[in-house]
Amino acid sequence: MQSPDDAVPGQPVDRSKPEVESGAAAVGTATGGPTTDSGPAPGTPSPAVRIPEQAGERSPVDVPTDTAVPAEERRSIAVRSVTAVFAVLAILVTLVHVFFVFLHVAPSNALTKEYQKETGTWVYPYFEQNWALFAPNPMSENFRVQAQSRVRGPDGGVVESDWSDLTLDDLNHIRGNPYPSKADQNMIRRAWSSYSDSHDAKDESAIGSRGPLTQRYLRRIVVHRFQDAGLNRSLESIRIRVATTAIGKPDASPAPTTSYRTLGWWETKPDDFR
Template sequence: MLASAVAVHAAMLFLTLAPPNVLTSRNQALITSYVQPEFGQDWKLFAPNPKQRNDAIGVRLRTEGPGGVTRVSKWINLTAQDVAAIKGNPAPARVHQNMLRIAWDNSEAWHGPNDRPKGVRGVVAGTYLKRVVLQRVGHRWQGERITAVQIAGRYTAVPAPSWTNEGKPDTTTYRVLPWWPVTGQDYKGL
């Protein structure tokens, strides 16, 4: 049993690094889902570029209750939930934290300043971000059906070390995306 598990693990890692071939092209989704994000390559391993800001991603929900009454939730800090889940854990898995951060970064990169997607990749990145958020909050919020989501990022510069002469960061900035409608299709496969 252990030997077969080790063999599957080694095969998946090998296929990730192997040149493109028939086996990897047919099974790319399976290989990627196994390898990412826990075993993904990060070429910055030997020359890391530390983050210069703290990002927090949040969401608020528009729901529809009995009689068609719509409500808007308070902001839900998804990043804080991720941090709370790994804090104090001797062997934390950062899968959810990485998934949310990568989805946000990709969406931000593929949307212009007017929040319009830059081509097909922008549409895909936005859809992926919305699905990651919906995976976290579910189909319903406080018993009501979710009809739309609004996602936002808060960026705070990391303060300089105390031993430097650099001043404290002066601002926190925000990026609030427009409301995105939620349909049954958004939950497909979640």
Template sequence: MDAYDEGSDARHGPGAPAEPGPPPEPGPPGEPGRPLERPPAEPGPSLEPGHPACPRTGVAALSLRYQVVVAVALAVVAIGVCVHLGMMFLHVAPPNTLTKEHGRAVDEWVYPEFEQNWKLFAPNPLQQNISIQVRAQVRTTDGMTLTTGWYDLSAEDGRAIDGNLLPSHIQQNELRRAWDFFVATHDGENRPVGLRGSLSESYLRRIAVLRLDRDDAVRATTGGGGAVERVQVRSRTSNVPPPDWSREKVSTTPSYRELPWWQVPRDEAGGGVR
């Protein structure tokens, strides 16, 4: 068993790091929960090509000059870790005195790579099924314009997820999050707010066209060829019926939010992903 640790200080290939950079720090020795018991025996640094084993390791083996470097590294890492953790904390904490004051600094530190959201089913889990439905205006090959019926894309997703041990992100996240994105970037009148608003519209439209193409909606409507000219998206929101054992009553009548018709650019009408 003791053979475990021999040489386990293995650095990788020609290189180990000496990076400064944001996170690290000299872990306060009281590592939480001390799951870290025994470090590998000795960092015997004798791993490099043709390198005779170094006799001593550790700070004690270093001359003063080098010890100063170690001290600086310790300080940089310590400060880096503290600042980083502080920023992460403020980022996930509710708006508060500090973030009102220093919100910009926090955002600058966090975005784009350290963004996070852990409000998992919190404060309350979603209690409504939001179905995204779409229909299209199709121009047939002989120039007529027909309107398809509503396609319930979320129901399609739901069926794809049913009995699935490994649901795909395209079934579970794509449409659901595209709709969240749309709602977050549009006002009550379905007008886009800023660049993100218009991006979310294009995104939703492209998903709609892609799914209609996959469902072969054009053929189903025209019985032959044709091209999608415009699409319309609506959401159908219905409350999850309360459990049998609760005495709660909620309305189960769905409510709809209907978006305006969107023109589909010609090069997109084929359905995007190829």
């Protein structure tokens, strides 16, 4: 705080830079100090001396290349008018875009309902977004996707496997990994959430048009996991259950209960295998 304040009047005529920027430099370094804490103790006295000359004096690398036409070059009235028209157009598009993105991000209200169709047209597919991150509430339970297989044996009999925990495989990859893979962190997690969003929890009937697609995705993931585990095309059908365990309140410690949602047996299709 103190040192940059000293520094600015210290070298007032040094640079012809606008005041705003040198002011910003002073504040920026004030907050920059704590961030770049890596600098050892001797870093503390030096900024007052070093920053203004380093921040103010741009090395050629820091000077932006101008367009072929220098910005300060004289422009005729015609050029200025045409440019202004374009600029106004660009500003209008910008405002419309920001308006629609705002409506898209905002919770449902009178305005969003009125412009729902226009918003959808403008926003999909490239500007779709949802920032309810761990909100309104973070999930209060953990889920494990588990799967069971039915394999036709060489004698024609059907062998039913035990439940295997696919989520646990993911977790084993995630644990101790500073940069977990999407394949472990997002695949089953999002496949299950999109399935449960588009299916009735009671009778597993599809809600909306994406039901079949999400079911197929989930089935294929499980088939692929079984393939990775060594099964081949003799895998006839699979069954999924999801074990949900409540996290529980921080202080109360009743033993967390686990509930199961078991889906029906799904027959595998030839193109499920890879």
